[in-house]
Amino acid sequence: MNITVAIIILFSLTHLVDIQGAPSIRKNYFMFDAFDETADANFLTLKGNSTSLKGVLHITANTISEPEKLSNMSGRVMYSEPFKLWSSDDSNPTSFKSSFVINLQKEPTWNAGEGFAFLIAPDVSMPAESFGGYLGLTNAATDGNQNNRIVAIEFDTEKQDYDPDDNHIGLNINSVTSIKTVSLDVHGIELSPETTTNYQVWVHYNGTTKLMEVYMGRQGRRKPGEPLLRETINLKDYVNQQSYFGFAASTGNYPHIQMNCVLEWSLEVDALNKESDLIWLKIGLGVGVPAGVILLVVLCGVLYVNKRRRRRRRTSDEKSDVFDKSLRWLPGMPKEFKYKDVKKATNSFHESMRLGEGGFGIVYKGILNIENDTTATEIAVKQFSRDKIKSKDDFLAEITIIHRLRHKHLVRLIGKTMSAPRVPPFKPLFTWPLMDASFRTTESTVSTATLSPNGCSVNVTAEGFSSSPSSCL
Ligand SMILES: *[C@@H]1O[C@H](CO)[C@@H](O)[C@H](O)[C@H]1NC(C)=O
Numbered sequence: 001m002n003i004t005v006a007i008i009i010l011f012s013l014t015h016l017v018d019i020q021g022a023p024s025i026r027k028n029y030f031m032f033d034a035f036d037e038t039a040d041a042n043f044l045t046l047k048g049n050s051t052s053l054k055g056v057l058h059i060t061a062n063t064i065s066e067p068e069k070l071s072n073m074s075g076r077v078m079y080s081e082p083f084k085l086w087s088s089d090d091s092n093p094t095s096f097k098s099s100f101v102i103n104l105q106k107e108p109t110w111n112a113g114e115g116f117a118f119l120i121a122p123d124v125s126m127p128a129e130s131f132g133g134y135l136g137l138t139n140a141a142t143d144g145n146q147n148n149r150i151v152a153i154e155f156d157t158e159k160q161d162y163d164p165d166d167n168h169i170g171l172n173i174n175s176v177t178s179i180k181t182v183s184l185d186v187h188g189i190e191l192s193p194e195t196t197t198n199y200q201v202w203v204h205y206n207g208t209t210k211l212m213e214v215y216m217g218r219q220g221r222r223k224p225g226e227p228l229l230r231e232t233i234n235l236k237d238y239v240n241q242q243s244y245f246g247f248a249a250s251t252g253n254y255p256h257i258q259m260n261c262v263l264e265w266s267l268e269v270d271a272l273n274k275e276s277d278l279i280w281l282k283i284g285l286g287v288g289v290p291a292g293v294i295l296l297v298v299l300c301g302v303l304y305v306n307k308r309r310r311r312r313r314r315t316s317d318e319k320s321d322v323f324d325k326s327l328r329w330l331p332g333m334p335k336e337f338k339y340k341d342v343k344k345a346t347n348s349f350h351e352s353m354r355l356g357e358g359g360f361g362i363v364y365k366g367i368l369n370i371e372n373d374t375t376a377t378e379i380a381v382k383q384f385s386r387d388k389i390k391s392k393d394d395f396l397a398e399i400t401i402i403h404r405l406r407h408k409h410l411v412r413l414i415g416k417t418m419s420a421p422r423v424p425p426f427k428p429l430f431t432w433p434l435m436d437a438s439f440r441t442t443e444s445t446v447s448t449a450t451l452s453p454n455g456c457s458v459n460v461t462a463e464g465f466s467s468s469p470s471s472c473l
């Protein structure tokens with residue numbers, strides 16, 4: 001009974017949020033722990049010279065065998081859906097956090113050039129002739145025009161007249177001439193070194209304080225305590241309410257060329273979800289208490305099956321590490337379950353283990369040894385069946401939302417994703433292991449339980465994540 005109630009409440013809440021016309025909670029979060037040209041086609045728009053190759057986005061193409069051809073390139077890769085950056089009545093200050101891993105390596109015979117940028121833009125298009133110093137952001141005709149409606153963080157490796165040096169980051173508004181720059185030499189960062197060096201960058205924007213902060217460090221290290229760049233900027237003054245996020249980059253004339261690679265990327269746009277969270281909590285109190293639901297401590301394991309072949313299986317540990325890294329700003333470390341264990345727990349998702357069906361998937365009952373393999377715990381597993389379009393951001397949005405729930409009458413996410421091979425047909429999973437022994441339900445209770453058919457509108461479907469990224473080269 002408790003399992004059922006817990007699930008119904010949680011799922012109903014999402015449903016209510018939806019029908020109340022609250023801000024979409026599905027579009028506020030996405031994450032790529034690697035890239036896949038085919039799988040990402042629904043999510044990313046590539047312009048100019050950009051390509052997606054072997055798990056890596058090359059914002060300017062990579063034909064290293066013929067480096068002269070890398071001259072004068074420019075490209076953009078944008079997330080194909082826009083994000084609403086403030087509410088229409090302006091009551092909601094907008095915040096976002098993005099994190100990405102880049103490799104801007106050069107060969108010893110190259111000079112490095114010209115640069116890379118994280119970009120907020122009004123659309124997914126790219127101006128022509130934006131190579132060289134224009135960084136894929138503007139061109140000779142448009143640079144500085146306030147109709148560009150772009151704000152960018154540049155990672156500049158070529159000194160122009162308006163630049164402090166050839167190794168700096170900057171905050172750009174509608175122009176490649178930055179309103180603020182920070183030289184990186186003193187910080188021990190070389191943007192375009194001769195050895196493969198992956199940097200992780202965090203761009204945080206606080207809609208309340210209007211503070212934009214850029215942190216940067218070697219991949220795998222902790223986020224530095226202090227940002228490299230910190231600047232107050234009211235985004236509303238410069239970009240569109242509906243804006244697109246992505247990357248731009250350019251090379252110059254050979255040998256002023258470099259790699260412009262992105263290996264991982266996540267983005268969480270926060271502002272409008274504050275409303276949703278409140279609604280969740282309010283409804284949670286309203287529904288949870290009358291329903292007589294006693295305190296539930298729920299461990300949510302989030303599982304997915306991605307489309308990778310089985311041969312990728314051995315890399316799955318690495319992959320989940322990458323995923324963990326990307327989730328690092330979510331407080332609390334989720335627990336990991338093996339797909340095969342959950343499959344076993346649900347008797348290969350056998351019909352007899354079926355608890356009910358929701359809007360976008362089937363919920364199964366299962367028994368899993370959660371803590372050090374000694375205690376068997378009943379779990380509920382949701383297997384999602386929606387098509388993969390829009391699924392990745394839905395899935396991640398859902399993790400984020402569920403993860404944030406902190407109320408004694410609501411289930412709490414402390415679960416985590418597990419990498420499993422991507423195998424078609426695509427069937428991501430979402431599990432809800434019920435942890436507290438006192439709430440273990442008897443088999444008969446569970447097997448006769450049904451889920452409200454209309455109440456279930458959690459639309460978590462995962463596109464899955466491709467294999468762990470390799471070097472840009
Ligand atoms: C880069 O894009 C330009 C403009 O579309 C094109 O002319 C050029 O051939 C491309 N270069 C490479 C190496 O793909």
Ligand SMILES: *[C@@H]1O[C@H](CO)[C@@H](O)[C@H](O)[C@H]1NC(C)=O
Binds near residue numbers: 095206207209
């Ligand atoms: C923005 O800054 C305010 C004031 O420091 C803080 O209370 C708030 O939590 C911040 N918001 C985010 C999303 O970090």
Ligand SMILES: *[C@@H]1O[C@H](CO)[C@@H](O)[C@H](O)[C@H]1NC(C)=O
Binds near residue numbers: 068071072252253254
């Ligand atoms: C790159 O552009 C510069 C400036 O427009 C031009 O002088 C140079 O010839 C171009 N290089 C190539 C390889 O096209």
